[in-house]
Amino acid sequence: MDKGKKRLFILLGMASLLVYGAVFGAIWFVMTSASPAVRHIAVTALAAGFVMLMIAMAAGLGSLVLGLLFGSGALWTQKLGRGVVELFYPMVLRVGQFIGISKEEIEDSYIKINNQMTVAAGNRFRPEDVLVLAPHCLQNTGCPHKITIDVHNCHRCGKCSIDGLLTIAEDTGVNFVVASGGTFARKFAKEYSPKAIVAIACERDLTSGIKDMNVQQIPVVGVLNERPNGPCHNTSVQLCKVRQAISYFTEA
Numbered sequence: 001m002d003k004g005k006k007r008l009f010i011l012l013g014m015a016s017l018l019v020y021g022a023v024f025g026a027i028w029f030v031m032t033s034a035s036p037a038v039r040h041i042a043v044t045a046l047a048a049g050f051v052m053l054m055i056a057m058a059a060g061l062g063s064l065v066l067g068l069l070f071g072s073g074a075l076w077t078q079k080l081g082r083g084v085v086e087l088f089y090p091m092v093l094r095v096g097q098f099i100g101i102s103k104e105e106i107e108d109s110y111i112k113i114n115n116q117m118t119v120a121a122g123n124r125f126r127p128e129d130v131l132v133l134a135p136h137c138l139q140n141t142g143c144p145h146k147i148t149i150d151v152h153n154c155h156r157c158g159k160c161s162i163d164g165l166l167t168i169a170e171d172t173g174v175n176f177v178v179a180s181g182g183t184f185a186r187k188f189a190k191e192y193s194p195k196a197i198v199a200i201a202c203e204r205d206l207t208s209g210i211k212d213m214n215v216q217q218i219p220v221v222g223v224l225n226e227r228p229n230g231p232c233h234n235t236s237v238q239l240c241k242v243r244q245a246i247s248y249f250t251e252a
């Protein structure tokens, strides 16, 4: 199974290399061997393709900026905006890191843009269709209760944010689970089939989770956890931010 997957990746890599080689070879051939008339047509076609690509990207960025400034806009502009964010993300990450901006800052910005687009879309759901997904590192490390199996195993001692999150879930009627990693988060997302998710995590996990859910077209509002004791250890979350995130999905 693993071997097959590796082989597939290597084959796809070789195929990509062949495609790049063929495109480069064709351009090289046209530029060096073809008649001036064919060269002229090729250069014009290349320039036109490049201009069209730039126009499409500029239109997408424009619709994203307008959406962020003035609200949701039409469904197609929302989709275009999201598409542009996903398309630009790898490039933005590289450019940002090249000029000395940390990956965490860029991820933070991505999460904020995602949240604003999700809120601007204005979709409302029944509370039971909303899932609050929290990371295991919120639980106090001295706590013996297995809350990842069932969050109601929490004894509500108030030593960590889980107690407060349970209160919020009871007050609002949303589902609430604690996942011990990305795989379990995806498992819960499958099990509960939520129509919207409020995800609590660090920048890295929120970014990858939002991307995953974008593919499945499940809107996510991300709430960053706080890490006064360092990453993945006795973290906490501002409960008012979680309540607010839930209200985006459930209150008219």
Ligand code: SF4
Pocket (backbone or CB within 6 Å): 139, 140, 143, 144, 145, 147, 154, 155, 156, 157, 158, 159, 160, 161, 162, 163
């Ligand atoms: S609030 Fe719940 S999860 Fe947190 S330490 Fe107390 S019993 Fe454990």
